[in-house]
Amino acid sequence: MNTRQQNLLKIITSQYIKTAQPVSSQFITDKGKFKLSSATIRNEMAELEAKGYISHPHTSAGRVPTERGYQYFVENFLEDLTLNKRQQDFLRKVSQPFSRFEPQVAKELAKSMAEFSNGAVFVAFSDNEFYYTGISYLFAQPEFFEHEVVYNLSQVIDHLDTVVNKIYDSVMPDIEIYIGSQNPFSNDCSVVITNYQVKGNSGVLGILGPTRMDYKNNASLIKYCQQLINNLN
Template sequence: MNARQEKLFKNIIIEHLLSAKAVGSKFLVDKYSMDVSPATIRNDMAELERQGLISRPHTSAGRVPTQKGYEYYVRNYLQAKAVASRDKELLDMLSHEIRTKEPEIVVKNIAKKIAELSNSATIVAFSKNDLFYTGLANLFSQPEFSNFDVVCNISDVIDHLDDVIGSIFDDIEDTQIKIGQNNCFSDKCSSIITRSGDKLFGIFGPMRMDYEKNLALVNYARGLIA
């Protein structure tokens, strides 16, 4: 992949994360003032598609990232960033409530806030057999989950979430990002899960998630709920 294709690939990722739509060559040339023709960009897109990093939905001339593409993005471009200052302020306010509320209630409130901030679902496993999850409305509001079969698949996973978390509870040590078929929830999802003391905390949502923001939220939560 040459430098122009690298930049093109990152722009496709960024635009798809924002819009959930297939990204076209003319749009990219116009928005990013690329000093090449749409035809050149289409050729570069064809090369990225040949490498398995993007694909073309049958209903569109644009391209979307594949699972392999998201994995490449996370592996090569994702940077660990600090949580946004406003998000930090909101989460710190909740964590200070531990002085007046039961710790488990505070942790659940933090999970609810992170579900809201990430527009995804969040999970807290206090133990293998003590699980809390929230944000399912966020999950099902995503365009990726408008298909009935996908909704049924995700619903089945949620029905068996205790078993799913129980199967990975002892294996999670550091923060892990799992994408598509490599995560334990659904091949339509991505997850970011970490251990905080004797608890697990994580976000799961569509593969089209804001990995930088969500990684920052998960890592910050790890310190708050320990």
């Protein structure tokens, strides 16, 4: 992929994450990021589509990222995982009443994370002690308006604890992102996941959302809350 195509993919993916609307070559031309003709931009987008990074919905002239496109975006464009100050301040206040770790602080942080991410958040305190929240935020995403998708995702929610139990020991302290077919929870969505270490014990913290989730914000949320929990005695 050449540099021009990389920049195009970044713009298409970022815009689609924000709006859930396919991105047209005309939008990119009007945005003025490229000093190129709309025909050249269309040709480059056709190349990205041929390589499997974007696709062309039948009902729109625009393009949307594919699973491969999201994967490339995550691997190449998430350099800085610093959470914005407003969210940092809010989450720090949530954790301040707790001088030491207890499940309730993780639950309170999870509720705030769900609101900030518009996704479902789960916390595992052990391989058989589990909490989740934010299901209404998840189902409010436009990807999940269709009955069949809602049914499939409901099955995922019903079996969250089973999947977490299976992967509990393999979750690492690094921020891990699994997209679509790589996601152990469901091919219809993505997950950002990590573990936390406190009092010599580990737990699991994750955000479940559409493949269109805001990966940078959600990875930054996970990282910051992991640090807050790890710093408790």
